[in-house]
Amino acid sequence: GAVVSQHPSWVICKSGTSVKIECRSLDFQATTMFWYRQFPKQSLMLMATSNEGSKATYEQGVEKDKFLINHASLTLSTLTVTSAHPEDSSFYICSARDLTGGVQYEQYFGPGTRLTVT
Amino acid sequence: RKEVEQDPGPFNVPEGATVAFNCTYSNSASQSFFWYRQDCRKEPKLLMSVYSSGNEDGRFTAQLNRASQYISLLIRDSKLSDSATYLCVVRTGGGNKLTFGTGTQLKVEL
Numbered sequence A: 001g002a003v004v005s006q007h008p009s010w011v012i013c014k015s016g017t018s019v020k021i022e023c024r025s026l027d028f029q030a031t032t033m034f035w036y037r038q039f040p041k042q043s044l045m046l047m048a049t050s051n052e053g054s055k056a057t058y059e060q061g062v063e064k065d066k067f068l069i070n071h072a073s074l075t076l077s078t079l080t081v082t083s084a085h086p087e088d089s090s091f092y093i094c095s096a097r098d099l100t101g102g103v104q105y106e107q108y109f110g111p112g113t114r115l116t117v118t
Numbered sequence B: 001r002k003e004v005e006q007d008p009g010p011f012n013v014p015e016g017a018t019v020a021f022n023c024t025y026s027n028s029a030s031q032s033f034f035w036y037r038q039d040c041r042k043e044p045k046l047l048m049s050v051y052s053s054g055n056e057d058g059r060f061t062a063q064l065n066r067a068s069q070y071i072s073l074l075i076r077d078s079k080l081s082d083s084a085t086y087l088c089v090v091r092t093g094g095g096n097k098l099t100f101g102t103g104t105q106l107k108v109e110l
Helices: none
Strands: A004-007 A012-013 A018-025 A030-038 A046-053 A067-075 A078-080 A090-097 A107-108 A112-116 B004-006 B010-013 B019-025 B028-036 B044-050 B055-057 B060-065 B069-074 B086-091 B098-100 B104-109
Touching: A004 A090, A012 A018, A012 B098, A018 A090, A018 A112, A030 A067, A030 A078, A030 B004, A046 A067, A046 A078, A090 B086, B004 B086, B010 B019, B019 B086, B019 B104, B028 B060, B028 B069, B044 B055, B044 B060, B069 B086
Parallel strands: A012 A112, B010 B104
Antiparallel strands: A004 A018, A018 A078, A030 A046, A030 A090, A067 A078, A090 A107, A090 A112, B004 B019, B019 B069, B028 B044, B028 B086, B055 B060, B060 B069, B086 B098, B086 B104
């Protein structure tokens, strides 16, 4: 199946700093990527849909100025958590759609990034 | 009411047991249904899609009841390696958005 990578795997940062997370589709082009957040013992919650070359679409309740998304190429989307606070500590997972093959609409998930803000 | 509801478990079963998980969804316009598996601190991985006619993949059988808005997953001959959280996932409409249940945790024991 298609491979999606995420970096870093985990990060610990101090409150008030910004953290950038990268999501890459390694063997396919992804016009659409998705960013999810998962708190302990909770379900994955979609934060935003990232479209290559255009602005991201954010879900209700997600602050677009706090979670900056850039999808500059067909293989890379980035999520920047600006002025991070302890309540932003979570497991951030990206996914990408591969429309060139495989199951239509199937999303391939990255391995996730565990963010801890101290 | 949550869009996708699952019993969180955990379900503790002996190796070789048969176990079933259920899931209900609230949006009758939902069109696509999936079961994902998520291991601790890992990303979700697609286990199987769920079709109206029911479908089977080895030891795993998925069923969909549109009238009751109910999805099930049956695992036969459980293995230790089946221990994970099983996520019920629903797509509504032709768009991209997937809605995840909170997951049902399965622990298979010796």
